[in-house]
Amino acid sequence: MPVDFYTYEREALAAGSAAVCGADEAGAGPLAGPVYAGAVILPLGLELPYLNDSKQVTPRRRDVLFDAIREQAVAWSVASVSAEEIDELDILNARMLAMERAIAGLSPAADFALIDGNRDHGSRCAIALPHRLIVKGDSLSASIAAASILAKVSRDRYMEELDRQYPQYGFARHKGYGTKLHYQMLDTYGPCPAHRRSFLKKWEARR
Secondary structure, three states: OOOOOOHHHHHHHHOOOOOEEEEEEEOOOOOEOOEEEEEEEOOOOOOOOOOOOHHHOOHHHHHHHHHHHHHHOOEEEEEEEOHHHHHHHOHHHHHHHHHHHHHHOOOOOOOEEEEEOOOOEOOOOEOOOOEEEEOOHHHOOHHHHHHHHHHHHHHHHHHHHHHHHOHHHOHHHHOOOOOHHHHHHHHHHOOOOOEOHHHOHHHHHOO
């Protein structure tokens, strides 16, 4: 963990917040499956070995962190927005809705949020809680990094379940992303109910 991994949390607390959460989402880019989000309130200064942006952590360490975060957090929440909702809303609104759902699911509740990225609203959905946007926050804030781990692991496990429902697509291998294998399976079998139809327009156009 970086030495100053709680800088943003300390700043929010010093400014008067009582409970600061981090929020992040996973799965914005895939062709299939939901987008997931996590929200986490950590005890200030808690050390979690290997905690970082989920993309920088090995799958095995992510699994260990997933359990440690849920055991040691003051509060944690995971939420998702389905492929159908993504098609209805668009992915930006779906990302905001997923994070908003995760933040709303915290108990005890947060009164301030640290949000990964540079967007806090779409045309229809927005982060309602007072918050601060932090670009690359999942590598700068312990709370956001913890949220990214919960979101990533939860989504990956969901895609592994989906693989059992629709084994022909290889979801356990590519997690719904647009890999060569995934497009080959789409060419062979066409889309299933878990696919985001709004993400398949280029694929459909070349058929």
